[in-house]
Amino acid sequence: MKVSDLTVEVRNSSLVRVGQLTAKDLVGFTAVLRFNKVGSWKVVLPVGHVLAEELKQPGAGLVISNSSGVILSGPTTAVVTNQSTEDVTGTYTITGVDDSVLLSERLAYPTPSTADVTLQTSAYDVRTGVAETVMKQYVDVNIGPGAPSVRKIAALTVQATAGLGSSVTAQARFQPLQELFEGLADVAGLGFTIEQSGSNLQFQVYAPNDRSAYVRLDLDNGRLTKSEYSYSQPKATRAIVGGSGDLTARTFLERTTSVSLASEVTWGRRIEVFNDQRSTSETAKLQQYGDELLATDGKTLISVSISPTDDQSMLFGTDWNLGDKVTCVVGTAELIAVVTEIGILVTEEGVRIGATVGEPRTLDYETQLLSIQADQASRISKLERTK
Numbered sequence: 001m002k003v004s005d006l007t008v009e010v011r012n013s014s015l016v017r018v019g020q021l022t023a024k025d026l027v028g029f030t031a032v033l034r035f036n037k038v039g040s041w042k043v044v045l046p047v048g049h050v051l052a053e054e055l056k057q058p059g060a061g062l063v064i065s066n067s068s069g070v071i072l073s074g075p076t077t078a079v080v081t082n083q084s085t086e087d088v089t090g091t092y093t094i095t096g097v098d099d100s101v102l103l104s105e106r107l108a109y110p111t112p113s114t115a116d117v118t119l120q121t122s123a124y125d126v127r128t129g130v131a132e133t134v135m136k137q138y139v140d141v142n143i144g145p146g147a148p149s150v151r152k153i154a155a156l157t158v159q160a161t162a163g164l165g166s167s168v169t170a171q172a173r174f175q176p177l178q179e180l181f182e183g184l185a186d187v188a189g190l191g192f193t194i195e196q197s198g199s200n201l202q203f204q205v206y207a208p209n210d211r212s213a214y215v216r217l218d219l220d221n222g223r224l225t226k227s228e229y230s231y232s233q234p235k236a237t238r239a240i241v242g243g244s245g246d247l248t249a250r251t252f253l254e255r256t257t258s259v260s261l262a263s264e265v266t267w268g269r270r271i272e273v274f275n276d277q278r279s280t281s282e283t284a285k286l287q288q289y290g291d292e293l294l295a296t297d298g299k300t301l302i303s304v305s306i307s308p309t310d311d312q313s314m315l316f317g318t319d320w321n322l323g324d325k326v327t328c329v330v331g332t333a334e335l336i337a338v339v340t341e342i343g344i345l346v347t348e349e350g351v352r353i354g355a356t357v358g359e360p361r362t363l364d365y366e367t368q369l370l371s372i373q374a375d376q377a378s379r380i381s382k383l384e385r386t387k
Contacts, residue, residue, distance in 0.1 A: 013059025029346040039098040073196035074098035099194040108172035112141040115148040125172040131165030131188035183292035191323040208323030218329035228305040229330035235297035236273035237264040239290035255290025260298030302358040
């Protein structure tokens, strides 16, 4: 990827785009995109830079795009001013997160039509339907256009529904929207995000693509420069779900999946985890809660940290993206897994991409990608010395 493939714009607190950072401005810029998690970004700019002065204001932020559209947008969260005798003017190190942070900061009320927490008339806000519709309903009535005025985020819209995902039932009672949606999305195989669309923010739900049949990332085929493969035992193979009731009158059930049982055989471990869901005794709901737990924890946890090349036939953002399934070949292992994290680092030589396929690891992508750059420089230097 070239720096020209990225457009990084500064927005003000009204979500108005006030200017675009140049290639020179972006040297040292980093961003981490996370599937169904909150991403982050960081940029270093000189004090006095007109866009730096805008970006450091509370409520300002960045909008990062490629040829496919916006890949991350979000607010500034911290600013550090650095000065020294060598650089009296100094620089700003400005960091931020993506707009999905709103989901982690706001709660799903049991009676969302009432903003006063002392006047909640329902124990739970229960919704049933396809997963996409259910998630969008929760956003709409808690922080979107359908929310009470004091809780409504004026600039937030909700994407039209397309009927994505399987049927689910959810119960909301003061948990963060982010937490509520993670389990629903895992079961339904969906992605969700908030990003800037025009002059507004938009909550979106999408179905990732299965690219594994033709996106094959391998050192041998020249599409990877570096890889690291790790795996660990599952966190649970059996979910013991406790429903409503007291003592011996309480409802319990055990939930397994074919994957969790296979992992149990592979590792020779029966790992039981208790899931407290005393809010209901309905079998279907308790089964879903068990399935949500096992969808993330009931399998061998595989993580592949990769550094793709600039091979034009397998480009990030064009041929594969965050949330997609791809095939990675590491040694003799051929793995099909979801792209859960993408790290972007801009250097003077261009844009470096790193990714995690499988279990998210919250890697320090700046350190990782700079290490790769150093390895490449070392190899080039050795080649030059032996000419």
